[in-house]
Amino acid sequence: MVACLSGGVDSSVAAALLVEAGHDVVGVFLRSGASGQAAGERQGCCSVEDALDARRVADALGIPFYALNMEREFGRLIDRFAADYAAGRTPNPCVLCNRWLKFGHVLAFADQVGAATVASGHYARVSDQGGRVVVRRARDRRKDQSYVLAVLEQAQLARVRFPLGERTKEEVRAMARARGLLRVADKPDSQELCFVPGDYREVLRERLPADAPALEAGEVRDTAGRPRGRHAGTAGYTVGQRRGLGIGGAGAPLYVVRTDPARRLVVVGGAADLEAGGLTADEVTWVGRRLAPGERARGRAQLRAHGAAHPATVVCTGPDAFEATFDLPARAVVPGQAAVVYDEADDAVLFAGWIRAAMPLAAGSPA
Numbered sequence: 520m521v522a523c524l525s526g527g528v529d530s531s532v533a534a535a536l537l538v539e540a541g542h543d544v545v546g547v548f549l550r551s552g553a554s555g556q557a558a559g560e561r562q563g564c565c566s567v568e569d570a571l572d573a574r575r576v577a578d579a580l581g582i583p584f585y586a587l588n589m590e591r592e593f594g595r596l597i598d599r600f601a602a603d604y605a606a607g608r609t610p611n612p613c614v615l616c617n618r619w620l621k622f623g624h625v626l627a628f629a630d631q632v633g634a635a636t637v638a639s640g641h642y643a644r645v646s647d648q649g650g651r652v653v654v655r656r657a658r659d660r661r662k663d664q665s666y667v668l669a670v671l672e673q674a675q676l677a678r679v680r681f682p683l684g685e686r687t688k689e690e691v692r693a694m695a696r697a698r699g700l701l702r703v704a705d706k707p708d709s710q711e712l713c714f715v716p717g718d719y720r721e722v723l724r725e726r727l728p729a730d731a732p733a734l735e736a737g738e739v740r741d742t743a744g745r746p747r748g749r750h751a752g753t754a755g756y757t758v759g760q761r762r763g764l765g766i767g768g769a770g771a772p773l774y775v776v777r778t779d780p781a782r783r784l785v786v787v788g789g790a791a792d793l794e795a796g797g798l799t800a801d802e803v804t805w806v807g808r809r810l811a812p813g814e815r816a817r818g819r820a821q822l823r824a825h826g827a828a829h830p831a832t833v834v835c836t837g838p839d840a841f842e843a844t845f846d847l848p849a850r851a852v853v854p855g856q857a858a859v860v861y862d863e864a865d866d867a868v869l870f871a872g873w874i875r876a877a878m879p880l881a882a883g884s885p886a
Contacts, residue, residue: 529640608855737783800872
């Protein structure tokens with residue numbers, strides 16, 4: 520079995536549990552090749568310091584350790600990141616990283632070393648349901664990471680293991696201390712993008728053409744079309760953003776409602792302007808259930824990693840697309856983020872797609 524080691528407490532304890540269960544474990548660390556950091560610096564989950572911690576854990580557990588150079592694969596991820604911003608979307612590269620790298624290329628590495636499965640320290644569970652393998656929420660709802668795993672394909676889900684799915688974070692830290700993994704036991708969780716050592720807009724300037732509209736200055740207008748100020752590039756803004764707008768004397772708070780890179784325009788409005796009646800999504804991954812075009816289903820749509828799950832009716836609009844209509848308005852539906860639909864019990868993932876647009880409130884919708 521291959522265990523993904525990030526240098527954090529979760530992956531370390533997951534690997535330890537596998538060793539204790541008698542599995543033949545190989546530890547793997549993913550090098551992004553994009554951070555340009557020196558030892559002692561931390562950024563995201565792929566820093567030099569994390570690599571050293573991962574190796575120390577592997578040594579403590581007595582398992583082989585490999586650091587895989589994923590610079591080319593991370594390059595694909597960064598290109599998608601930049602393309603989303605150029606199109607006026609706010610990307611979620613960590614979700615794609617799980618599909619393309621952690622449970623994509625690492626599974627290919629597992630095949631090379633003769634391993635049947637890949638494990639990680641994610642807080643989630645997998646189980647069989649009606650002939651399909653589904654992702655379920657973790658017991659520790661505060662740490663649940665099923666959202667960022669919801670785009671895994673069936674062939675991937677059949678080969679992944681999440682040893683921490685039934686554990687709480689407090690239990691995991693205590694288990695690390697009990698096993699002498701003191702260097703990682705109280706290590707803070709990573710919060711940043713591993714390939715962005717500073718301002719993410721610097722990454723965009725490196726990846727996008729110099730004349731990309733998303734990087735050029737333009738106008739800030741409100742929803743009535745009135746000028747409100749200037750901006751340095753639509754790529755610096757995301758739907759729902761309130762701070763950093765540079766707009767004074769507005770009275771009621773203003774938020775980013777949408778961006779239009781082609782017109783170099785940022786549109787702002789009040790809190791009510793962020794309310795949406797639903798969303799459209801594409802690039803859908805059918806996890807617990809596959810819908811036929813025109814087929815409807817009930818579910819709960821989660822729009823960000825730790826956001827609320829909104830009761831909704833979903834209709835399949837194509838082989839890899841759906842529309843979700845919320846029972847009640849949802850705030851700040853952000854194009855580029857994942858829309859993960861859980862069953863009505865709010866446990867198992869039914870399907871997931873990438874938000875392309877928010878749907879306006881229907882006439883008569885409750886406020």
